[in-house]
Amino acid sequence: MKFESEVVHAGDRKRLCSGLPVPVTTPIHLGTSYFYDSAATLDRALGEPQEGFSYARYSSPTNAALEELTTQLERGHGSLATASGMAAIQIAIQAALLDRPHRVVASNAIYGATIGLLDQVFSPFDVETSYVDICDFDLVRRTVEDKKPGCVFIESISNPLVRVGRIADIAELTRRVGAALVVDNTFATPMLMRPLELGANIVVHSATKYLAGHGDVLGGIVVSDEGHLETIRTISRIVGPVLGPFESYLTMRGIKTLALRFERQCANARKLAEHLSSHPCVDRVYYCADPKHPDTAAIHSSFAPGLFGAILSFEIKNAGKSEVLAFMDRLRMVVPGPSLGDVHTLLLYPLIASHRNVSPKMRERMGIRDNLVRVAAGIEAAEDIIADLDQALRG
């Protein structure tokens, strides 16, 4: 099946009871414990989770359907649906570090809360993290060979400057030192890139973004290779960071239109980037389709043909913080907000949101100027998004 068909069908129509017709679309199963005709069957279900459902912290039918869907989309061995993207990242790193050195090499351009997770949650348990520019492959190689980490953590597309590392080469390097590569694929979605096919061990998503896609679900997904799946499931069965069945249902419903939404979002982002690149009020545009993008080789070797993602950033000419805030106040349709991946176009100002707690010096070193804003294109008409940004830029 093609991706467009997989998103619609994978995971659905699982038979739970013999004799009853199966709903075409997976329903919300709210039950927390399961009844069997014989205690021997219950015994088997409790002992061997693949034999049947027993208790909702271990597994439940709506989550199992979603997990089958995401496993297929990311070409993994199995998935876990979690209560947030951060819960997915926490469990993935924990699984990667089990039986390995408690050292992480991470991209220095990852989501702020992931840095918080490494520096504030893992660090007190003697997990040491080194941050590198993931697009400088020689530096990544030297750092990985020197630190010999248990886990390498990167995002498939960096935020907000949309840089792309050589994932297949990083995966090979990671494998050579015996570490596990964890890739946050939230920005790319499996429609644009499948990190497991490029050699990663574990993929995570904030399902809150493109997968659910409508700004009404907080959720996460971990998709694993064979080697880490049982550890992920064991941790989850004990700790219980699982997604609720209602959110699971909404995420599955959202994924059914992922191909349609993401294709439109990518097309809108491209039109917007082209428009802004010659705009008199714009200094510079950052978008993966730009022929002058510094990572074109990595983009062409790892992205699906014809798609360049739905996120772009741009710098507003002669603007400081107050001018950017005034520009945001003038927006009429584009929503100023801290998320991405929704049906509506969202505009984020890194200075007050994702990079709020990063020092000005560090932001400058990262190339994130005070006049930079990020747009996550929605599915509206491109003309309307462009017209709204134009009128807000004109002032």
Ligand SMILES: Cc1ncc(COP(=O)(O)O)c(C=O)c1O
């Ligand atoms: C790239 C990325 N990863 C992970 C997360 C965390 O996801 P959640 O908010 O669902 O916990 C976010 C949230 O913005 C994100 O942008």
